[in-house]
Amino acid sequence: MVIHVDARGCACPEPVIKTKKAIAQEHDEVVVLVDNKTALENVKRFAGKSKHQVTVEEVEDYYQLTLKK
């Protein structure tokens, strides 16, 4: 199951908090959208800490992070 989190327009620490709530649910993959570098770096760190593999794709004016267990 894929959970989508749109954290564009959110300032720190909101993107991490939203991602944290998402991974607390049953999931295979969590896809997170952020639109600033602080959020990108913070969600990457959170992925590492919560034992997820993370890939980042730059799309137009935002970043798409895919977190896999």
Add this chain to the structure above:
Amino acid sequence: MPKFSDPNLLVGFDTSDDASVYKMDENTALIQTVDIFPPVVDDPYEYGQIAAVNSLSDVYAMGGDPKLALNIFCFPEDLPKDVVQAILQGGYEKVQEAEALITGGHTIQDNEPKYGLSVTGFAHPAEILMNNNVKDGDVLILTKALGTGILTTAAKAGLLDEATYKALVKSMTQLNKYSAEIMKKYSVNSCTDVTGFGLLGHAFEMAYGSGVTINLDHTKLPVLPEAFDMAEMGIIPAGAYRNRESLDDVVLVKEKVPLAAEDILYDPQTAGGLLISLPEAEGMKLAKELGGAAEIIGWAEMFNDYSVIVG
């Protein structure tokens, strides 16, 4: 911008120091500083205390004693009166504890509250501690634990337990007065306070201004409880990334340093501690007398490639 110069201006704009210093006569130097910021904690009384501690700190970091202070207060029209009172009360109490006087101030209407003070202090000109006088062979002592930026961010997200929050507020409401009084008994070469640019930013200013390399040992850093965990979780304020970006070329962080420790080194501090540089022979004694969170966190040597090296 036009450059100001005056033979009695001991510290001005150009050395990135903590405050400006003007020599009045052979025995008196005038120290001036101003600092305001938006609320860092929800409690208005604690916010007022923290803002005052932060504003007063620049005078202590220059080796002086604060004497006069003016409130600068921006707040929205609809901010409840008791909140306004509590912020000012917090500020008054800390200025009183500093044995200085609030003699006036200025308020202005603004959408987001901001509070702080302009502080005037005095010192003997020979006792002024600039941030650009670190000597080869000095050790560096930090007097307060790091992580206030990370933990205030975590607190806003409701991620801190009560004990951690209390430790955070206790650190941010502690005047640098007491550390400064002890420091003055030693042959200190240089001093600054750790604030918005993070430990690495302020260590860089010291090292660069002094023409030396400062080596920091990441295992010796005093860090507030939970700050390491919160950094690992990515609860890191935008300011930390800005600090990292601006210091990228001039600071070397060795690979063995964990990412979370690195994030703490760049974390912008509110009402942070003093960073003191003095000869190694006296370093242990001063760190011991300071007690609390104070630790020897590094040493200075002749410049070699980078202004600051973290290992």
